[in-house]
Amino acid sequence: MNILEKITNELDTFSKSERKVAEVILSSPGTVIHASIAALAKQANISEPTVNRFCRRLDTKGYPDFKLHLAQSLANGTPYVNRHVDENDSAEEYTAKIFESTMANLELARKSLDTSTINRSVDLLTQANKISFFGLGASAVVAHDAQNKFFRFNVPVVYFDDILMQRMSAINSRQGDVVVVISHTGRTKSLVDVASLARENDATVIGITTAGTPLAKECNIVLSVEVAEDTDLYMPMASRIAQLTLIDCLATGFTLRRGTKFRDNLKKVKDSLRSSRFERKE
Amino acid sequence: MNILEKITNELDTFSKSERKVAEVILSSPGTVIHASIAALAKQANISEPTVNRFCRRLDTKGYPDFKLHLAQSLANGTPYVNRHVDENDSAEEYTAKIFESTMANLELARKSLDTSTINRSVDLLTQANKISFFGLGASAVVAHDAQNKFFRFNVPVVYFDDILMQRMSAINSRQGDVVVVISHTGRTKSLVDVASLARENDATVIGITTAGTPLAKECNIVLSVEVAEDTDLYMPMASRIAQLTLIDCLATGFTLRRGTKFRDNLKKVKDSLRSSRFERKE
DNA sequence: GTAAAATATGAAATAAATTTTCATATTTAC
DNA sequence: GTAAATATGAAAATTTATTTCATATTTTAC
Numbered sequence: 255m256n257i258l259e260k261i262t263n264e265l266d267t268f269s270k271s272e273r274k275v276a277e278v279i280l281s282s283p284g285t286v287i288h289a290s291i292a293a294l295a296k297q298a299n300i301s302e303p304t305v306n307r308f309c310r311r312l313d314t315k316g317y318p319d320f321k322l323h324l325a326q327s328l329a330n331g332t333p334y335v336n337r338h339v340d341e342n343d344s345a346e347e348y349t350a351k352i353f354e355s356t357m358a359n360l361e362l363a364r365k366s367l368d369t370s371t372i373n374r375s376v377d378l379l380t381q382a383n384k385i386s387f388f389g390l391g392a393s394a395v396v397a398h399d400a401q402n403k404f405f406r407f408n409v410p411v412v413y414f415d416d417i418l419m420q421r422m423s424a425i426n427s428r429q430g431d432v433v434v435v436i437s438h439t440g441r442t443k444s445l446v447d448v449a450s451l452a453r454e455n456d457a458t459v460i461g462i463t464t465a466g467t468p469l470a471k472e473c474n475i476v477l478s479v480e481v482a483e484d485t486d487l488y489m490p491m492a493s494r495i496a497q498l499t500l501i502d503c504l505a506t507g508f509t510l511r512r513g514t515k516f517r518d519n520l521k522k523v524k525d526s527l528r529s530s531r532f533e534r535k536e
Numbered sequence: 537m538n539i540l541e542k543i544t545n546e547l548d549t550f551s552k553s554e555r556k557v558a559e560v561i562l563s564s565p566g567t568v569i570h571a572s573i574a575a576l577a578k579q580a581n582i583s584e585p586t587v588n589r590f591c592r593r594l595d596t597k598g599y600p601d602f603k604l605h606l607a608q609s610l611a612n613g614t615p616y617v618n619r620h621v622d623e624n625d626s627a628e629e630y631t632a633k634i635f636e637s638t639m640a641n642l643e644l645a646r647k648s649l650d651t652s653t654i655n656r657s658v659d660l661l662t663q664a665n666k667i668s669f670f671g672l673g674a675s676a677v678v679a680h681d682a683q684n685k686f687f688r689f690n691v692p693v694v695y696f697d698d699i700l701m702q703r704m705s706a707i708n709s710r711q712g713d714v715v716v717v718i719s720h721t722g723r724t725k726s727l728v729d730v731a732s733l734a735r736e737n738d739a740t741v742i743g744i745t746t747a748g749t750p751l752a753k754e755c756n757i758v759l760s761v762e763v764a765e766d767t768d769l770y771m772p773m774a775s776r777i778a779q780l781t782l783i784d785c786l787a788t789g790f791t792l793r794r795g796t797k798f799r800d801n802l803k804k805v806k807d808s809l810r811s812s813r814f815e816r817k818e
Numbered sequence: 819g820t821a822a823a824a825t826a827t828g829a830a831a832t833a834a835a836t837t838t839t840c841a842t843a844t845t846t847a848c
Numbered sequence: 849g850t851a852a853a854t855a856t857g858a859a860a861a862t863t864t865a866t867t868t869c870a871t872a873t874t875t876t877a878c
Binding site: 287288318319321322325326328339341343344345346348349350352353354356357360361363364367369370372373376391392394395398399402403406439441442443444446468489491494495498499502503505506507509510514521523524530531532533 | 569570597600601603604605607608610621623625626627628630631632634635636638639642643645646649651652654655658673674676677680681684685688721723724725726728750770771773776777780781784785787788789792812813814815
C-alpha cells in the first residue's frame, strides 16, 4: 500500500509524538524525502529515535528505507490529495490546489469504477437504435459533451437539458433505445421521473450517478462515479470532470468495438472541419 | 527525466568504472535501492568513491539522493503517462489508460499555466459588466460549463454555441464587457472573427486557447492550456478536461475575490435546488 | 484516587554509511 | 615518449542513523 495513505489511515493509532512526525510528513512529503532524520526530528519538535520508531511502525527497515517508500509513493502520483482552497490563497495556490484535487478525484473515480459495468454499457450502446443523453445543470454539460462525442459515430443521438423535452423524448422511447441519465446527486426528481418513464417504455436506462440513490434504483445499469464528498462545495467541480472522463471511456469503448474501418470514419468526421480552420503553417 | 533512462542515454559518456556501476544498476535496479554504497561498489568491483562520483554525474546530491531518484523511477512503472489505447485493450485496460492520460495531461496543463495571467483574468472578470462565453464543438461544452458556473455569481452571463448568435453578441459588446473565447486549436475561423469583432467593439477578449495561434493573436489575454499533442486523436478528450479545470480556477478566483458574504450567496443558490430533489435520508 | 505496570520519549553512545582528501594509476594529446 | 589531464581507490573525516538506557508519561488495576 501507498505509504502516505497508510500514514493517513493509521493516524489515530499513533502516539502524540508520532502524530507530530506524521503531520510534518503529510504536509510536505516532497521536502521530507530530502531531509535527514535530524532535520525531520527538529521540524516535528521531537527526537530522532522517535522518528526512527515511527518508520519501523510503518513496516520499513528504518529511516532511509522509509524515505525510499515515501519517494515511491510520491512518484506514484498520490501527492494529489484533495486540498481545500483557502480564503487567502493566491492565484498560484488555488490553481495548484484545484488541479491537484481534480487529479486526486480522478484517481478515486477510477478506483471506484467497475470496468465490467463499463463493458456492459458499451455493449448496449453499440447495439442501440438511438441513444439519448439527459442531464440538468452541471450534468447537462456532461450530456452535451456525450452528444458531441457520440454523434460522430453516426448513430442517432439526442441530448436535452430541458425537462419537458426530456420527458417527451423518454415517453417516445422504445425497445432497443438506450437512455443515459446523468446526475451526480442522483436525487433530482425530474430526472428520476425521466428514467422511470424511459424504462416503462422499454428503453434501457444507464445511470451515470452515485450508487444507492433514487436515480440509481430506476436504472438498468448504474455507472457509479465516486468522488470525495467535500470536493464540490458550492459548484460541481470534480464530479463532472470524473463523469466526462467516464464518457471518454464509453466513447473509446464504442470505437474499439466497432473496429478499424469505423475509426477511419472518425478521421473523416474530423477532417471535415478542415475548411473551417486556418491552416497550420509549419 | 526518469533516471534509468538517463543512465541509458549517457552510457557512452561514462568512464570504464562508471559503466560497471551503470550496468549493475540497470540489470537490477530493484536490488540497488536497498543496497548500501559499499554493497553496490563491491558488486560492480569498483570503489565507493566511484559510485559516489557516478551519482553526482547524474545530477544527484550523492548516493542516498540517487537511490531516491531511482526509487521514484521504479515506482513510475506506470506513472501518469499518456499511454495510448490499443486495438485489443479490454475495458479495464482502456479505462485505466484514459484516466491516467487525463491525469497526466492535467499535470502538464497545470505546469504550463501562467498563474499571473489567471490572476489578471480574474481581475477582469470580477469587474466585467457582462461576461460572454463562446465556443464551438467540444469547446462549446466548456463554454456551457463556464456559464453554469458564472451565472451563479449574479453577473450577466451569456453563452452561445451558434456562430450567428456569437457574432451578433460580439458586435453588441462594449467597453467593460469581457468576452471569453474558447478553442483548443485556436484556428477556427469564425471564432477568430468573433474575437476580433468583440475587440473592435471595445470588449476585453480573453482567449482560452493554445499560445501563438491565430485566435491567440486576437485576444487581449491568452490563457494557454497545454496538453500532449497526440492525446486528442479523433475526439477532444484531455484538452477539454484541462480547459474545464481552468474554468474551475477562474470561478474559484472570482469567488475568493468577492469575499465571504458572496460565498453565503452561493450557498443560497445551491440550496434553492433543494425542493427539486429527493431528501437524503441519513 | 493511587500505585504498579506499560508505554512513550529523548540524551548520549554507538554503529553504520557516506563523503572528502589525497596519493597513485591510467589515459590522452602532442 | 612525456607532460597534462583524467580516473580511481585507500584511508580519514564527516555525516547520518540506530541502539542503549534512563526518565517521563500514560494506562490499568484495584
